[in-house]
Amino acid sequence: MSTKAFIFDLNGTMIDDMHFHLKIWHEVLTSDLGAKLTIEETRSNMYGKNDELLARVFGEGHFTAEEVTAISQRKEEKYQEIYKPHLDLLPGLFDFLEDAHQAGIRLAIGSAAIPYNIDFVLDNLNIRHYFKVIVSAHDVLQSKPHPEVFLKAAELLGVAPDSCIVFEDAPKGVEAAETAGMQSVVLTTMHTTEEFKRYSNIMLYTKDYKNPLLKELIS
Template sequence: MDVIKPGSAFLFDLNGTMIDDMEFHINTWHGILNGLGATLSLERMREECYGKNDELLERIFPSRFTTEEKTKMSYDKETAYQAAFKPLLKLLDGLDDFLARASEHNIRMAIGSAAILYNIDFVLDGLNIRKYFPVVVAAEDVVMSKPDPETYIKCADRLGVAYNECIVFEDVPKGVEAARNAGMRCVVLTTTHTKEEFSKYDNIICFVKDFTDPQLNSLFEK
């Protein structure tokens, strides 16, 4: 595995990477969209659960809703998701210690997510980890969603770190592609996709189930 350079940054996706909650998002959207007349299988819903909420709504119901309606539906969906997931809200195994260790090594950290800030705040404040993340780039902060590199480029720019010194933590192929498009290496969490689904990407350092994996120790070696 490549060894991280001193002074580098860790950029984290949120859902499926820091918390294992993607099934809750999928199930919540599945109920809402099918209630509006869509006939989506759960498998199709899994395939569509990426990018901004308004983009997802537009893919399923092209030109049906106004911007204001999509914004309201987005918040209604996230409120329902948060109510369902809150009793199970916790970081992936080992992430508490990993964040503390990164902080001790003066590694700068940011969150770059397609989630709206309302959801990111739910996690940062619910788990008391805001202190680690001086930079948060949410859906509202970008024009182009992943796999466009805008999210991770903004994270790096706001941290003041060169793109090739950033390591991204992701769980989906489009996120890994966004990191590659930004010139960044990536650690993949296998919470939502198998290793085989990332076969075309050449910027992956390693695959891990969670943050207890000993492979991650190399990220702190100088």
């Protein structure tokens, strides 16, 4: 097949950090805010924007907009503090990005992360130059599994949706790609393959970017 664009989710897809997000979210929600959630219940709520997560757990309107911003910022500062010593791309990803770039494939990020966290990754790892387009939580009205983030990335890249491959680690991200009419590669950093069985747009499961089958997407 002739691929024109790759769109990458960030957390759990480019970097293996979802366990750090889980630890900090659980701490913030339970210790700081008083929610009675298990780790698994916290995990099941970890999708979409931070304000949406807080609304799911505490109810719509429980916090003011100013409180949501403060909680979100505090959570992300804690996350960056504990994760920075471990910050690294998934194995094989740097070479994969370079090979795709050299092949003329257009690259984008389509993530529910806020710019503060996207910048943390791109600038500390010096990979910003690979991405022609970055679509963050601040750039969309509707979060995954709504396809807006991926459709917007494709539009900004100037590429038709069916010419895009989405790299994701989460079922709701794969669902968003499917609704957008895009194929997916799943990184199994946080979820098992069983959790994706309902989706028909998955080309490949892989734990990292060293899988030789990924080279076929570039050639």
